[in-house]
Amino acid sequence: MLDGWRAISILAVMAAHMLPLGPARWAMNGPIAANGMAIFFTLSGFLIVSILLRDDDILSFLVRRFARILPLAWAVLAISFLVKGQPASVWIANFLFYANLPPFWLDSWSSHYWSLCLEMQFYVAIALVVATFGRRGLMLVPVAALIVTGARIITGTDISIVTWFRVDEILAGGILALILHGSFGPRAAGWLGRVPFWPVVILFLLATRPELPWLNYIRPYLAATMVGITVVRPIWGLSPALESRPANYIAQISYALYIVHHFTLFGWLGAGHGWEKYAKRPICFAITFALAHWSTFHFENRFIDWSHRVAKARRARSIGHAAT
Secondary structure (H helix, E strand, O other): OHHHHHHHHHHHHHHHOOOOOOOOHHHHHHHHHHHHHHHHHHHHHHHHHHHHHHHOHHHHHHHHHHHHHHHHHHHHHHHHHHHHOOOHHHHHHOOOOOOOOOOOOOOOOOHHHHHHHHHHHHHHHHHHHHHHHHHHHHHHHHHHHHHHHHHHHHOOOOOOOOOHHHHHHHHHHHHHHHHOOOOOOOOHHHHHHOOOHHHHHHHHHOOOOOOHHHHHHOHHHOOOOOOEEEEEEEOOOOOHHHHOOHHHHOOOOOOOHHHHHHHHHHHHHHOOOHHHHHHHHHHHHHHHHHHHHHHHHHHHHHHHHHHHHHHHHHHHHHHHHHHH
């Protein structure tokens, strides 16, 4: 089920970045990209909090997360920065994942890395919380989410790439994990099962429109509710698609799709005006999917397998110490 949402999120982001969505006067590309990212962040928060609820070994957690993110992200960054000849300040800010913070060090080719910055900052922050307070520290997730959303409301920030104005989308996914894992009692998950699904979907789609800033403030919670409903009960016509083999495949390569796709939009492939430019988009899509497939199954998997071996060895040592 979650793989299906991951597939929807990456396809929405790619479509918004690579295709004209509707008449220009409707300005749909930005909102659709924001919808895709909200789903992606919800899934990320759900995954991370679920992992830490099951296993609060912080070192294993960080090894697995860094092995998942860093190899491809750093490799592509290095290639693009060498080609463009970026200064050291840009290299450092992007490689250490704070380029999305003021005064901003995002490069035009890798501007989509702002979301990776947000992710990595969240990984480190949540690891520090759990290292300090244990699993009970995860109960700070709802508090942090409300503080961030409150800051957005007070400052009138309906959407932003800055961590303290956007991380509530990840934290909302964390709240969903706490609900479904029973941290708020057995009735909380049952409540999700009674929420009507399609009205939430409509509100979520509207929650990225600039004309409705007040609805933008609850976008994180609409995304989490929408995903959560499909976890606790099947949705006629949608659940089979979310659980389909194509959705599973796209979810598997989704990270590489996200990293690679933006780089195909520059140079000759991105040159031209109007339909001259968009006529090349099938080539961009073909290159993106081919590279993402190769990266996922022949490059990234080496590091992911290594991280799993590290985590498994740590668990074995921990069990051995406990037995003695």
